[in-house]
Amino acid sequence: MQRTNFGEMACSIARTLDVIGEPWSPLILRDVWVGLTRFEQLQSELGISRKVLTERLNHLVEHGVLERQAYDQRPRYEYVLTEKGTELIDLLIVMTGWGDKWQSGTAGPPVLYRHHACGEISNAELRCAHCNQPMHANDVTSLAGPGGAQ
Amino acid sequence: MQRTNFGEMACSIARTLDVIGEPWSPLILRDVWVGLTRFEQLQSELGISRKVLTERLNHLVEHGVLERQAYDQRPRYEYVLTEKGTELIDLLIVMTGWGDKWQSGTAGPPVLYRHHACGEISNAELRCAHCNQPMHANDVTSLAGPGGAQ
DSSP: OOOOOGGGSSOHHHHHHHHHOSSHHHHHHHHHHTTOOBHHHHHHHHTOOHHHHHHHHHHHHHTTSEEEEEOSSSOOEEEEEOHHHHHHHHHHHHHHHHHHHHHOTTTOOSEEEEETTTOOEEOEEEEETTTOSBOOGGGEEEEEOTTSOO | OOOOOGGGSSOHHHHHHHHHOSSHHHHHHHHHHTTOOBHHHHHHHHTOOHHHHHHHHHHHHHTTSEEEEEOSSSOOEEEEEOHHHHHHHHHHHHHHHHHHHHHOTTTOOSEEEEETTTOOEEOEEEEETTTOSBOOGGGEEEEEOTTSOO
């Protein structure tokens, strides 16, 4: 039997993928992040069907990543990132760095990030929250946590 | 018309999703990372069909994220992360932190990471490669890069 209930796996990666585990959801979050917050804007930018866009927006709202806000008196709605959604943008920033390096070919990065604190064009690095040294695949050992599978 | 050729979008996020934009690929990478490198191990751990697992492994090999290595004389093969694949684990580390915080409920994190450099149980933080200050959604402005859409 194929197990596809990612949200119930005892794994935070699987549970994150339960929220954004297909390509459209991260791209919707990308667009909302840069200010394309209305249904028509998202549909035009992504070239996605209205049906799929509606499903993905509902899914992201149900999971507390986006919320609907009325923006005029009819009312019409736009989508904004919640705190939970805003923290998910970390993933997109890391995706950008990897895609820039490995998937951009000779044309170079499609988008650059200017970091407000220093004013420089920059990328994000993963650092340990405890000691501030780099924290990548070969810098850690995985251990069973309290919420692991019994 | 629905556009689904993510690899051709002028966006490093879309191009990354072209490689891992469905739930199984990141979970396969997770398992290979922790040492489940053989087809039968992956199939057993993930509860995925042989057909889907074969397709996803072929896709990840074609994209240079995994490579096949013979491990005995028949030969039989195991899958190992390339440098490109190893750097993709950054994404999983960030997913883990987000899923731990937002999707773990009261049980707590399923898995903990011990950071070799300091020996502590820790999470990764995103820091600017230039100034080492935090680099999250609200810390950057996006600008057009050289490889952007014309």
